[in-house]
Amino acid sequence: MDYLLQQLINGVTLGAVYGLIAIGYTMVYGIIGMINFAHGDIYMIGAFISLIGLLLVGVLGITYVPLALLLVLVLAVLFTAVYGWAVERLAYRPLRGSVKLAPLISAIGMSIVLQNYVQLAQGARVKPLQPIIRGGFDLSSANADYHVTLSYLQIIIVLLTVALMAGFTAVIKATPLGRAQRATEQDMTMASLLGIDVDRVISTTFVIGASLAAVAGLIVTLYYGVIDFYIGFVAGIKAFTAAVLGGIGSLPGAILGGLLIGLIEALWSGYFSIEYKDVAAFGVLVMVLIFRPTGLLGKPEIEKV
Amino acid sequence: MLSITGLYSGYGHIEALHGIDMELAAGEIVALIGANGAGKTTLLMTICGKPRASQGSIRFDGEDITDWPSFRIARRGIAHAPEGRRIFPRMSVRENLQMGAVAGNQQHFASDLERVLSLFPRLGERLQQRGGTLSGGEQQMLAIGRALMGRPRLLLLDEPSLGLAPLVVRQIFEIIADINRSHGVTVFLVEQNAFHALRLAQRAYVMVNGRITLQGSGSQLLADPAVRAAYLEGGHGVATPPAEPAP
Numbered sequence: 377m378d379y380l381l382q383q384l385i386n387g388v389t390l391g392a393v394y395g396l397i398a399i400g401y402t403m404v405y406g407i408i409g410m411i412n413f414a415h416g417d418i419y420m421i422g423a424f425i426s427l428i429g430l431l432l433v434g435v436l437g438i439t440y441v442p443l444a445l446l447l448v449l450v451l452a453v454l455f456t457a458v459y460g461w462a463v464e465r466l467a468y469r470p471l472r473g474s475v476k477l478a479p480l481i482s483a484i485g486m487s488i489v490l491q492n493y494v495q496l497a498q499g500a501r502v503k504p505l506q507p508i509i510r511g512g513f514d515l516s517s518a519n520a521d522y523h524v525t526l527s528y529l530q531i532i533i534v535l536l537t538v539a540l541m542a543g544f545t546a547v548i549k550a551t552p553l554g555r556a557q558r559a560t561e562q563d564m565t566m567a568s569l570l571g572i573d574v575d576r577v578i579s580t581t582f583v584i585g586a587s588l589a590a591v592a593g594l595i596v597t598l599y600y601g602v603i604d605f606y607i608g609f610v611a612g613i614k615a616f617t618a619a620v621l622g623g624i625g626s627l628p629g630a631i632l633g634g635l636l637i638g639l640i641e642a643l644w645s646g647y648f649s650i651e652y653k654d655v656a657a658f659g660v661l662v663m664v665l666i667f668r669p670t671g672l673l674g675k676p677e678i679e680k681v
Numbered sequence: 682m683l684s685i686t687g688l689y690s691g692y693g694h695i696e697a698l699h700g701i702d703m704e705l706a707a708g709e710i711v712a713l714i715g716a717n718g719a720g721k722t723t724l725l726m727t728i729c730g731k732p733r734a735s736q737g738s739i740r741f742d743g744e745d746i747t748d749w750p751s752f753r754i755a756r757r758g759i760a761h762a763p764e765g766r767r768i769f770p771r772m773s774v775r776e777n778l779q780m781g782a783v784a785g786n787q788q789h790f791a792s793d794l795e796r797v798l799s800l801f802p803r804l805g806e807r808l809q810q811r812g813g814t815l816s817g818g819e820q821q822m823l824a825i826g827r828a829l830m831g832r833p834r835l836l837l838l839d840e841p842s843l844g845l846a847p848l849v850v851r852q853i854f855e856i857i858a859d860i861n862r863s864h865g866v867t868v869f870l871v872e873q874n875a876f877h878a879l880r881l882a883q884r885a886y887v888m889v890n891g892r893i894t895l896q897g898s899g900s901q902l903l904a905d906p907a908v909r910a911a912y913l914e915g916g917h918g919v920a921t922p923p924a925e926p927a928p
Contacts, residue, residue, distance in 0.1 A: 552783075559769050559780050566767040569729050571755035571784030571831065675771075 378516055382524045383646035384639070389530045389599070391638020392537035396592040397615035398622070398630035399544070400460075400585025406561045406625040407581050408472070410479045414463055414486035416612015417494075418586050422456040422593025423603045424494055427503055430597070441508060445594075452590040459490075460586025461579055469575065487608070494605040502604045505597060533595050540591060541631055544584070548627060557581060561625075610654070614641075617661040623674020632672060636660075682707040682867055683728070683759075683835060688737035690727040697723040699891045700737070705835070710861050710868040712882035712899065714875040714912055720891040721871040722764045725837045728869075729761050730754050741835070755784040760833030762824040764840060770813025774804055777812050777823055781830030789832075797826040800856055818849040825853070829860065835867045836860065842874045850874065854881055875912035879903045887912075 397419050404412045429448035438444045467486045471478045512527030548554035559567040560577045568574045596611070597603055618637040622629025637657050644656035664671060683705040691697040697720040705711050715721050727734050730751040739747045746754050755761075760781075769777050778797060782790050798805040801822040807815065815823060821841055828836055838857065842850040854877050861868050872878035879885055879899040887895035887908060895902065902908045 552779075555772070555776055555779060556783070558772060558776075562769045562771055563767055565731055565751075566763065566769070567780070568731070568751040569755055569761045569763065569767075570780050570827070571752050572780075573750075573752045 378522045378524045379646065381515065382522075383642045385524070385526050385530060386646075387639035387642030388635065389533050389638070390642055391618075391635035392534050393592045393595055393599075393634075394611070394615045394618045394637050395631045395634025396537055396540065396588045396595075397611060398618040398634045399541075399588050399627065401616050401619040402622070402624055402627060402630040403557075403581050403585050405619070407557065407564075407578055408468070408479075409476070410468070411483065411616065412463075412468075412582075412585075413480070413483040413612070414467070414490060415585065415589060416608035416610075416615065417487045417490035418456060418460050418463065418608070419589035419593050419611055419615075420494065420603070420605065420608030421459050421490060422452050422586070422590030423597045423607060424498060424503075424593070424605075425455045425590065426452040426594035426597045427505060427603060430505065430508070445508075445598075449591065449594055452594050453587045456590035456593065457583045457586045460582045460589070463490075464579060464582040469578075487612075491605050491608065498605065500605065502602050505601045505603075507601060508598060529599060533599065536591070536595070540588065544588070545627060553577075553580065614654075614657055617657055620661060620671055621664050623671025625675070626671065626673045629671055629673035682742060683869070684740045685728075686738050686740075688724075688727065688734055688739065690723055690732055690734045690737075692723075692732055696735070697891050698727065701888075701891075701893060703886060703893065705867060705869060707834070707867055708861070708865055709884060710857070710870060710882045712870045712872060712875075712878040712885040713888055714872055714878055714885060714902075714908075715888035716911075717873070719888045721888055722839055723891075724888070725761065725763070725839050725869070725871055728754075728837065729759065755831070758784075758832075758834040759837065760784065760828035760831055760835070761837040762821075762828040762839065762841065763837075764843075766820045766824040768812035768815070768820050768823055768827075770811065772812055773809050774812060774815070774823060775808040777827050778804075778830050781827030784831030784833070786832070790830075793830050793832065797829050800829070800859070801826050818845050818853075821845060821849075821853060825856070825860075829864075829866075833866060835869065838868060838870045840871055840873060842872060842877060850877065857881065873912075875908070876903075879908075 397415065400415045401412060404410065426448055429451040433444040433447055438447065463486050467482045468479045471482055509529040509532065512525045512530070515524040515526055516522065548557060556567065556572050556577050559572060560574050564574055614637055615634065618633035619630050621636060622633025637660070640660055641653045641657050645653045685701055685703040688698055688701040689696060701724060713721050713724065726732065728739055730749060734747050738745055741757060741759060746757065769780065778794060782793060785793065803819055804822055804826055807819065812823060825838065825841065841853050841857070845853070857868060857870065858881055860866050870878055870882060879902050882899040885897065885899050885902050886893050887902065895905065895908065
């Protein structure tokens with residue numbers, strides 16, 4: 377029982393990270409119908425900027441942890457957002473209106489470019505980081521020999537993710553920007569006929585997706601304490617799986633999918649084999665694509681208007 | 682107000698408009714009639730910059746808008762209730778109307794909403810309903826209402842009567858006349874329902890295969906035997922009544 381509880385805690389934490397990245401995939405797909413394969417690498421960039429930021433606040437001697445983390449968060453979000461914006465501007469916008477495959481290939485190219493850029497600029501070795509937030513609650517039942525811990529960091533991760541997702545859902549639901557995004561998603565031409573600057577809406581979407589990925593990058597840097605230039609690939613594919621599982625294009629779907637992938641991975645690692653945890657996650661992707669291609673909360677591709 | 686000179690346009694390599702010249706004065710209702718595939722919708726869409734004109738110019742209130750992006754044209758005061766209505770299906774009626782207000786000034790949203798709902802009371806009963814669940818007539822009302830939300834000076838209407846019951850058609854045409862009369866909106870109306878359109882419009886153009894072949898006042902064209910044969914009687918497969926025996 378205690379062991380299960382621990383796996384659930386770990387799974388939810390991991391799921392929060394996948395959910396944050398998955399939002400970027402699902403939003404971009406919703407609006408321009410393309411899988412942004414460079415999004416995982418944007419998250420990796422976010423992790424590196426977070427690491428640099430953490431070292432920077434250390435150098436500057438800011439030792440009050442909440443302030444330091446807040447500064448790093450802002451820094452990571454700002455810089456990563458610029459990367460997200462630039463990728464769209466350079467690699468996707470010029471291809472808009474051409475065949476559907478072109479931006480997809482461009483995205484894969486962008487992914488390779490970003491990985492190699494970071495590898496060259498930061499080196500290929502794994503970058504470690506000392507734990508910054510230590511401690512937690514011991515949730516073990518009396519006289520058990522297995523210790524269940526819920527770390528402070530895990531609590532912060534889940535709370536931050538829930539807050540971001542709630543805030544973000546509210547933006548999409550009730551602000552002019554959110555309406556413009558949904559309108560662009562449903563009928564891009566009509567949106568522009570009504571005075572919406574569609575290019576700007578798309579740019580904003582990439583900026584939002586990259587910002588959330590930056591938060592995920594910071595979280596992972598703090599949580600695992602090791603990053604390298606390649607983390608974007610696996611995390612990106614997992615988050616993409618989460619987006620497909622939840623129903624690509626659906627925002628609540630991305631969050632649900634992220635949570636499920638996190639839980640599946642944690643439970644599989646806990647009870648079967650940690651080496652095969654990716655097999656479990658991607659096995660789910662295969663199952664979903666076969667039996668429910670629209671995902672759990674997805675809408676069918678064809679909608680009667 | 683709107684002047685089009687030597688306009689060529691089309692999709693990809695297929696040219697649909699071959700040199701259109703047209704003039705709309707402020708406050709007019711102008712109709713454009715023609716058979717399926719004549720290029721009527723392409724003309725309206727080209728005015729809005731989708732697709733872009735390959736040759737010729739479009740001027741609106743003295744400004745050359747030929748190469749402007751669509752959203753800027755909309756914000757300058759040209760609203761479009763397009764072919765197929767293009768309601769946002771997964772947004773509520775209210776949100777659809779809010780989208781229409783983007784091109785205008787956000788400050789008078791409340792009064793604009795009230796004005797549109799007084800023209801189309803049916804929409805008021807359905808504000809929270811999703812656009813995609815409305816009936817055809819309601820969607821048409823929403824498309825026109827949405828176009829009016831930005832307080833346009835020029836309203837482009839593409840086949841507002843298509844697929845609607847005769848009673849609803851009459852209602853919609855009355856509202857178009859009212860919008861023009863009491864709000865001073867210039868209306869450019871594309872219709873296959875030539876009879877209604879020519880009665881409503883002060884002036885009209887006839888388009889055949891991407892060219893303007895005839896123009897004149899609505900009543901002139903209504904009386905024109907060629908127009909009658911092509912668009913009013915023969916065109917709709919209605920048998921011509923037997924000629925009166927000469928006295």
